[in-house]
Amino acid sequence: MADRRIQVFHTVAKQLSFTKAAELLFMTQPAVTFQVKQLEEHFNTRLFERTHGKITLTHAGEVALEYAEKILELSSEMETRLGELTGEISGKLMIGASTTIAEYLLPRILGEFKEKYPQVKAHLTVANSETIENKVADHTLDLGLIEAQSHHPILNTDLCCNDELVVICSPNHEYAKFTSLTALQLAEQPYVSRELGSGTREVIDDYFRNAGVNPDDLNIAMEMGSREAIKGAVEAGLGIAIVSISTVVKELKLGDLVAIPLEPKMTRALSLVYANEKFRSKLMQAFLDFVKTTKLNRVK
Structure with a gap:
C-alpha cells in the first residue's frame, strides 16, 4: 500500500547501497536509482551524498528515513488489521x-x-x-x-527449551572411550571453536569461566563459523569441539564421531x-x- 518510492528509498537507506537494495527488492539497479531520484525531485532535495562509490544520508535523508519507517510500519499494520477482519491468519x-x-x-x-x-x-x-x-x-x-x-x-x-551440548572427537582420539569429561581436561587438547558472536560460543565460554578455565587459555586450533566445518575438522583429527547433541545424530550413528557428556552437564x-x-x-x-x-x- 505504501508509495513504492518510499519502500525503495527505505531499503537503500537501511543498506546504504543501491546494489544491495536492488537485490533485496528484486529490481534492477537503474530502476532503484530512478525511484530514489523521483523522490528527491518530489521533495526538491538530495537524500543521499554520493562520494567515492559510497553513499551516506544527508540531513534531509535522515529525516525522510525516520518518516519512511513510520509510514511503512503503519501501512503494514493497516493491511494486517484489515486482513484480520476476515478471521483468517495469513x-x-x-x-x-x-x-x-x-x-x-x-x-x-x-x-x-x-x-x-x-x-x-x-x-x-x-x-x-x-x-x-x-x-x-x-x-x-x-x-x-x-x-x-x-x-x-x-x-x-x-x-x-534446554539443549545439551557435548564434546565431540574422532573415534581414534584418546578421549573416545571416556564416559564424561571436565573443562580442565578439555583445556589440555587442541580445540576447534565457533566464531565470536555465536550464541553457542557465548554459552561455552561462560561454562569454562564457571569451571575456573579462562577461555583465552584454551588451545584453540582454529575458529570456524560453520558447524559442518567444525565437525569435519574434528572427524579429521584436528582437535575436539563442543556442539549441540542434536547436530551430530547422523555422525554418531555412522560412527564418524564420538560424543562425550560434560561433567557437570552443559545445557543452554x-x-x-x-x-x-x-x-x-x-x-x-x-x-x-x-x-x-x-x-x-x-x-x-
Missing part, C-alpha cells in the same frame, strides 16, 4: 534463527505451522545469534530464535526474541503461542 512472517535451530529444529516447526495456517508465508533468515537480535531490534525481522538469552535492551526474551536455553511493541498481529501472536506452548518444548 500474511508474511519474517523469522530469524541461529544456524543450529534453523537447520535442525525449525523446519519441522514451520512445516507444522504452515499446515495449520496455509495462508501464511514464512521467510527465514539464518545468521548467528547477535545478528538475529539486531535484525529483530531494527524490525527487519518479526522475531528470532537464538541459542542464548538475549542481552538486547529493547527485546523480550522467552525461554523455549533456546530463546524466542521479539520487540516489545504496542501492536502485534494475530499472525505473530499465533506463531509465538505455537512455539512457546506446543512445539519447541518437545525438542530436548
Whole structure:
C-alpha cells in the first residue's frame, strides 16, 4: 500500500547501497536509482551524498528515513488489521534463527505451522545469534530464535527449551572411550571453536569461566563459523569441539564421531526474541503461542 518510492528509498537507506537494495527488492539497479531520484525531485532535495562509490544520508535523508519507517510500519499494520477482519491468519512472517535451530529444529516447526495456517508465508533468515537480535531490534525481522538469552535492551526474551551440548572427537582420539569429561581436561587438547558472536560460543565460554578455565587459555586450533566445518575438522583429527547433541545424530550413528557428556552437564536455553511493541498481529501472536506452548518444548 505504501508509495513504492518510499519502500525503495527505505531499503537503500537501511543498506546504504543501491546494489544491495536492488537485490533485496528484486529490481534492477537503474530502476532503484530512478525511484530514489523521483523522490528527491518530489521533495526538491538530495537524500543521499554520493562520494567515492559510497553513499551516506544527508540531513534531509535522515529525516525522510525516520518518516519512511513510520509510514511503512503503519501501512503494514493497516493491511494486517484489515486482513484480520476476515478471521483468517495469513500474511508474511519474517523469522530469524541461529544456524543450529534453523537447520535442525525449525523446519519441522514451520512445516507444522504452515499446515495449520496455509495462508501464511514464512521467510527465514539464518545468521548467528547477535545478528538475529539486531535484525529483530531494527524490525527487519518479526522475531528470532537464538541459542542464548538475549542481552538486547529493547527485546523480550522467552525461554523455549534446554539443549545439551557435548564434546565431540574422532573415534581414534584418546578421549573416545571416556564416559564424561571436565573443562580442565578439555583445556589440555587442541580445540576447534565457533566464531565470536555465536550464541553457542557465548554459552561455552561462560561454562569454562564457571569451571575456573579462562577461555583465552584454551588451545584453540582454529575458529570456524560453520558447524559442518567444525565437525569435519574434528572427524579429521584436528582437535575436539563442543556442539549441540542434536547436530551430530547422523555422525554418531555412522560412527564418524564420538560424543562425550560434560561433567557437570552443559545445557543452554533456546530463546524466542521479539520487540516489545504496542501492536502485534494475530499472525505473530499465533506463531509465538505455537512455539512457546506446543512445539519447541518437545525438542530436548
